[in-house]
Amino acid sequence: MNLAEQLTPAPIFEKIAKAGDALGVETYVIGGHVRDLILKRPSKDIDIVCVGSGIKLAEKTAELLGPDVRVNFFPKFGTAQIRFEDWEIEFVGARKESYRSDSRKPIVEEGSLQDDQNRRDLTINAMSIKLNREGYGTLMDPFDGMGDLRRKLIRTPLEPGHTFSDDPLRMMRAIRFATQLGFDIVPEVFEAISAMKERIHVVSQERITEELNKIILAPTPSYGFKLLFHSRLLHEIFPELVALQGVQTMDGKGHKDNFYHTLQVLDNVSVRSDDLWLRWAAILHDIAKPATKRYDKKVGWTFHGHEERGARMVPQIFRKMKLPLNEKMRYVQNLVRLHLRPIALSKETITDSAMRRLLVESGPDFEGLMILCRADITSKNPEKVKRYLRNFDILEQKLEELEQRDKLREFQPVITGEMIMKAFNLKPSREVGSIKEAVREAILEGIIPNELQPAYAFMVKEGERLGLEAVQRMPEV
Numbered sequence: 001m002n003l004a005e006q007l008t009p010a011p012i013f014e015k016i017a018k019a020g021d022a023l024g025v026e027t028y029v030i031g032g033h034v035r036d037l038i039l040k041r042p043s044k045d046i047d048i049v050c051v052g053s054g055i056k057l058a059e060k061t062a063e064l065l066g067p068d069v070r071v072n073f074f075p076k077f078g079t080a081q082i083r084f085e086d087w088e089i090e091f092v093g094a095r096k097e098s099y100r101s102d103s104r105k106p107i108v109e110e111g112s113l114q115d116d117q118n119r120r121d122l123t124i125n126a127m128s129i130k131l132n133r134e135g136y137g138t139l140m141d142p143f144d145g146m147g148d149l150r151r152k153l154i155r156t157p158l159e160p161g162h163t164f165s166d167d168p169l170r171m172m173r174a175i176r177f178a179t180q181l182g183f184d185i186v187p188e189v190f191e192a193i194s195a196m197k198e199r200i201h202v203v204s205q206e207r208i209t210e211e212l213n214k215i216i217l218a219p220t221p222s223y224g225f226k227l228l229f230h231s232r233l234l235h236e237i238f239p240e241l242v243a244l245q246g247v248q249t250m251d252g253k254g255h256k257d258n259f260y261h262t263l264q265v266l267d268n269v270s271v272r273s274d275d276l277w278l279r280w281a282a283i284l285h286d287i288a289k290p291a292t293k294r295y296d297k298k299v300g301w302t303f304h305g306h307e308e309r310g311a312r313m314v315p316q317i318f319r320k321m322k323l324p325l326n327e328k329m330r331y332v333q334n335l336v337r338l339h340l341r342p343i344a345l346s347k348e349t350i351t352d353s354a355m356r357r358l359l360v361e362s363g364p365d366f367e368g369l370m371i372l373c374r375a376d377i378t379s380k381n382p383e384k385v386k387r388y389l390r391n392f393d394i395l396e397q398k399l400e401e402l403e404q405r406d407k408l409r410e411f412q413p414v415i416t417g418e419m420i421m422k423a424f425n426l427k428p429s430r431e432v433g434s435i436k437e438a439v440r441e442a443i444l445e446g447i448i449p450n451e452l453q454p455a456y457a458f459m460v461k462e463g464e465r466l467g468l469e470a471v472q473r474m475p476e477v
Helices: 012-023 032-039 054-065 113-118 145-151 160-166 169-181 187-195 197-202 205-216 221-230 233-237 258-272 276-284 306-321 327-338 341-347 352-375 382-406 417-424 430-444 452-465
Strands: 027-030 045-050 071-074 079-084 087-093 095-099 106-110 128-130 294-296 300-302
Touching: 012 027, 012 045, 012 054, 012 087, 027 032, 027 113, 032 045, 032 128, 032 145, 045 054, 054 071, 054 079, 054 087, 160 169, 160 187, 169 187, 169 197, 169 205, 169 221, 169 233, 187 197, 197 233, 205 221, 205 276, 205 306, 221 233, 221 258, 258 276, 258 352, 276 306, 276 327, 276 352, 306 327, 327 352, 341 352, 341 382, 352 382, 352 430, 417 430, 417 452, 430 452
Parallel strands: 045 087
Antiparallel strands: 027 045, 027 128, 071 079, 079 087, 095 106, 294 300
16 A cells, blocks of 8 residues: 555655665654554654664754754664654664563664564554655555554554563553544453553553553543553552442442542543643542541441542652642642532532632632532433532622622732731741731631721731730831
């Protein structure tokens, strides 16, 4: 089969072809770009393999593309990279690659095109297209990747045990591509993943998490998590999530399966948002339910405090997963901590003070919180779902009105710790914190407005209650 016509819209291939011919090396575009070209999926990442030096091929290509094109070299890995317009092109010499049984570092050796295709993870990623003038556009498909694309199957080029032993991350990649493309994994490949699941521990956590994030960002991420769960690979990489699975019954009373509920919430969020961290919040929103599960003969199963305990678990899980411990983590943590609040408010008579607290504590995370709360309604009773969503609509309208009036998402009490210390001639102390908290609570409860004069007067009275005397009058404004 010849795919020259598919290559024509991207003139970058002509330059790479000329570079390969000039150096006298066999040159191919290989892997994901070929797969996506056939599936007509957008792809701006191009992997080029040559039987020779990938670094020299990159240098020659850059020379043909123009004087402003830079080459990024990675000599340790024998690779080079070029960014040209909106393309990202990686060059490498054909090679063999495998892991030792106890090592996270692969052994890399030079090889032929066949060696390079043999080491690929899946048949659909092992196809290549020749770029040299002689045979330009010829599809090299030794493992019938085209057939697997038509059949929508995930299969390995070699015997799956051999493929996964060479690089255990390929087990994650098989599940990731099945999830992204909506393909089935053939039985022998799935059985090999189950049998070799412990081998995933020779792979670095960063590489595992990168694949997991791609599963999370797929259109229906629950499919990938179910594959991970049933292969028991999830038990190796994310036991905290596995702990949610199962239903316990006492006195004829059972609770819902929180694992499958979490996957439904994740899918619900995915319909509404493609934000990775909001999807992580969906995954972790009930993560502490196993630790907080109790049975009460009167009310049945309870999970009191799971939102607060779950928020405390977020940094631990992010650290273990090598996820960023920055504002992304704090965003997820805040959503986990607050995810029950809008649900509780939607069930009762809503006070302004309760709404103020929600707006202040959610701040810029409010929109994500409401998406998560809507996604958390997974009842099979359509009337119940409608009632909850209708109540959320009412709550959101009231919150929006309150926000427009009080600007609470950017809330900062007008009284600062520095002002309290100057007013009472104090150093940093428990009294300062106590007065500051009392002022904050009074503003949120609507006792005083967030304005300097009434807040300062309240601060003075609160200090007097603690036996303090103000030594400074209210500053001029």
